[in-house]
Amino acid sequence: MKEKTDFLVIGSGIAGLSFALQAAAHGRVALVTKKDISESATNYAQGGIATVSSEEDTFDAHVQDTLVAGAGVCHEDVVRMVVEEGPQVIRNLIEWGVQFTKSGDAYDLTREGGHSARRILHAEDITGREIERALVQAVLKHDNITIYEDHIAIDLVTEAKVLKKNLEENRCLGAHVLDRKSGEVRTFTARITLLASGGAGKVYLYTCNPDVATGDGVAMAYRAGATIANMEFMQFHPTTLYHPNARSFLISEAVRGEGAILKRRDGTAFMEKYHHLKDLAPRDIVARAIDNEMKTYGDDCVYLDITHRGAEYITSRFPNIYQTCLEYGIDMTKEMIPVVPAAHYLCGGVAVDKNAETDIKHLYAIGEVAFTGLHGGNRLASNSLLEAAVYAGRAYKHAVQVLKDGEFSFPQIPEWDAGTATNSDEMVVVSQNWDEIRRFMWNYVGIVRSDKRLARAMRRIELIQDEIEEYYWNFIVTSDLIELRNIATVAQLIVACAQMRKESRGLNYNIDYPGVDDVNWKCDTHIKKKF
The missing domain is CATH 3.50.50.60 (FAD/NAD(P)-binding domain)
Known part of the structure; x- marks a missing residue:
């Protein structure tokens, strides 16, 4: 036809x-x-x-x-x-x-x-x-x-x-x-x-x-x-939700833009040793930093912590991310979000x-x-x-x-x-x-x-x-x-x-x-x- x-x-x-x-x-x-x-x-x-x-x-x-x-x-x-x-x-x-x-x-x-x-x-x-x-x-x-x-x-x-x-x-x-x-x-x-x-x-x-x-x-x-x-x-987005049932859900860079901090499992922030902009460094640097931290410490993921911004702000600024994380049993107003890099943009x-x-x-x-x-x-x-x-x-x-x-x-x-x-x-x-x-x-x-x-x-x-x-x-x-x-x-x-x-x-x-x-x-x- x-x-x-x-x-x-x-x-x-x-x-x-x-x-x-x-x-x-x-x-x-x-x-x-x-x-x-x-x-x-x-x-x-x-x-x-x-x-x-x-x-x-x-x-x-x-x-x-x-x-x-x-x-x-x-x-x-x-x-x-x-x-x-x-x-x-x-x-x-x-x-x-x-x-x-x-x-x-x-x-x-x-x-x-x-x-x-x-x-x-x-x-x-x-x-x-x-x-x-x-x-x-x-x-x-x-x-x-x-x-x-x-x-x-x-x-x-x-x-x-x-x-x-x-x-x-x-x-x-x-x-x-x-x-x-x-x-x-x-x-x-x-x-x-x-x-x-x-x-x-x-x-x-x-x-x-x-x-x-x-x-x-x-x-x-x-x-x-x-x-x-x-x-x-190929750009790898640094922060994709790490959960066995989550289908590659993206945790927006805006979360870090509003103050979220990348941390290891024990709560140690690590981006300061990789770049002067720390958590707001360009994506290639953040992705490699996370990859290195995971390989160095043998962890399956790292964590994104925005709990210090308070529940009211988080739920109003990031309603979709908050709700999606909640569906997977993660309350981002009270606990850190497990994240890993994933292929994102060509x-x-x-x-x-x-x-x-x-x-x-x-x-x-x-x-x-x-x-x-x-x-x-x-x-x-x-x-x-x-x-x-x-x-x-x-x-x-x-x-x-x-x-x-x-x-x-x-x-x-x-x-x-x-x-x-x-x-x-x-x-x-x-x-x-x-x-x-x-x-x-x-x-x-x-x-x-x-x-x-x-x-x-x-x-x-x-x-x-x-x-x-x-x-x-x-x-x-x-x-x-x-x-x-x-x-x-x-x-x-x-x-x-x-x-x-x-x-x-x-x-x-x-x-x-x-x-x-x-x-x-x-x-x-x-x-x-x-x-």
């Missing part, structure tokens, strides 16, 4: 929804999302969105904080652009119905790790859920947006792929998309295709990401020939320019799937929602101008061909490979790495890739098989980029190269598929 549209948007977080709302005034939008429209990483974001909005703060201060957190490899021009365009995208979000928490007549601003001032707008401790609610409501009211829930993109369709030849300037024509309920594959043709499919936390055994975060956009873009960058920089991704366009024409990428140069070697807290909103606006303006500049013809795009593929009765192959990838990525390519661990990981992923490719072409595609193929591709890209970088910078810590090498590695890593 073929679907024709002006804009194909893959993903339904703040990036995809913001773009769709703006693009819909200029053409038809098809919005494809893996589960229901609200299931995205945005929906789980607790802390907030960073922007300069008080007289005590400045653009220069926000820029400097971002550059420091980014460990020397942020693109300063991009940082300044995003920071200075922040206030306008906040106004857009408010116009679309987002209700940020106020203190009197002014918006309540909080502070998080790495920030020198209070500049985090939030909606209690469920900021992402509030943003998602407002944007979904606005999208559902728009006649020009058609939503395809329970649909997963299989692969991008490019001009080079259709014509079966290498082109000096390749162009994206749309995507093949699986209807997860019916099993039917739809062929979407689009004048503009936008990847807003989120991150890849599920490539690791422990993550605070939702199940949809399987790196689909990065994997598809790589297979299509787009440049991928800085995949070695700072690398599909390389884009300042208009969010990739090096494949008419293919854009925004949000966590994209590498813009903003985050460098380590993302500053609450800059992710800001980046997504800013780039959604920039992508929309550029894409609309591309459409206005002239019509262009499509080559004849074939529908999906399943060939001689049959239904599989051996799904154990998929589940086994899925589990193995996530385990060796955690053990070998986690918070602390070494050349030997990376080499082991690469050997394993190459063998698994061969198995997946054989399986993929022999059997009819399913959602599980598509996701397995994607996490395998993303895992290989992370390992490959980590092997390139012969230093320890930001989120990439290699015990064989413990220092920073500004002479050779104050730059990005790039990787591109060879055809």
Whole structure:
């Protein structure tokens, strides 16, 4: 079945929804999302969105904080652009119905790790859920947006792929998309295709990401020939709730921003010996500190203590976190919260320019799937929602101008061909490979790495890739098989980029190269598929 549209948007977080709302005034939008429209990483974001909005703060201060957190490899021009365009995208979000928490007549601003001032707008401790609610409501009211829930993109369709030849300037024509309920594959043709499919936390055994975060956009873009960058920089959030029944529940950095202290089991605070900002140090430093404390003392977790702030303040400022902890038998007003690091945010991704366009024409990428140069070697807290909103606006303006500049013809795009593929009765192959990838990525390519661990990981992923490719072409595609193929591709890209970088910078810590090498590695890593 073929679907024709002006804009194909893959993903339904703040990036995809913001773009769709703006693009819909200029053409038809098809919005494809893996589960229901609200299931995205945005929906789980607790802390907030960073922007300069008080007289005590400045653009220069926000820029400097971002550059420091980014460990020397942020693109300063991009940082300044995003920071200075922040206030306008906040106004857009408010116009679309987002209700940020106020203190009197002014918006309540909080502070998080790495920030020198209070500049985090939030909606209690469920900021992402509030943003998602407002944007979904606005999208559902728009006649020009058609939503395809329970649909997963299989692969991008490019001009080079259709014509079966290498082109000096390749162009994206749309995507093949699986209807997860019916099993039917739809062929979407689009004048503009936008990847807003989120991150890849599920490539690791422990993550605070939702199940949809399987790196689909990065994997598809790589297979299509787009440049991928800085995949070695996977951010591990320092504080995820440690409980056998908790499914990777995030304890927001805002808790530390409001005074919570990291402690060992015996109540000893330890962050002072790792960084002068102590518990408000950048995330890469806090995550490594916790990892080191756990290994040094043989503990399964460390603890976050905010009991000194008092019950009334805690329950009003963090109602969702308080209630969730209570459901697991932890009263954070009276006892410390057990926490561990978990894979959280991919700072690398599909390389884009300042208009969010990739090096494949008419293919854009925004949000966590994209590498813009903003985050460098380590993302500053609450800059992710800001980046997504800013780039959604920039992508929309550029894409609309591309459409206005002239019509262009499509080559004849074939529908999906399943060939001689049959239904599989051996799904154990998929589940086994899925589990193995996530385990060796955690053990070998986690918070602390070494050349030997990376080499082991690469050997394993190459063998698994061969198995997946054989399986993929022999059997009819399913959602599980598509996701397995994607996490395998993303895992290989992370390992490959980590092997390139012969230093320890930001989120990439290699015990064989413990220092920073500004002479050779104050730059990005790039990787591109060879055809």
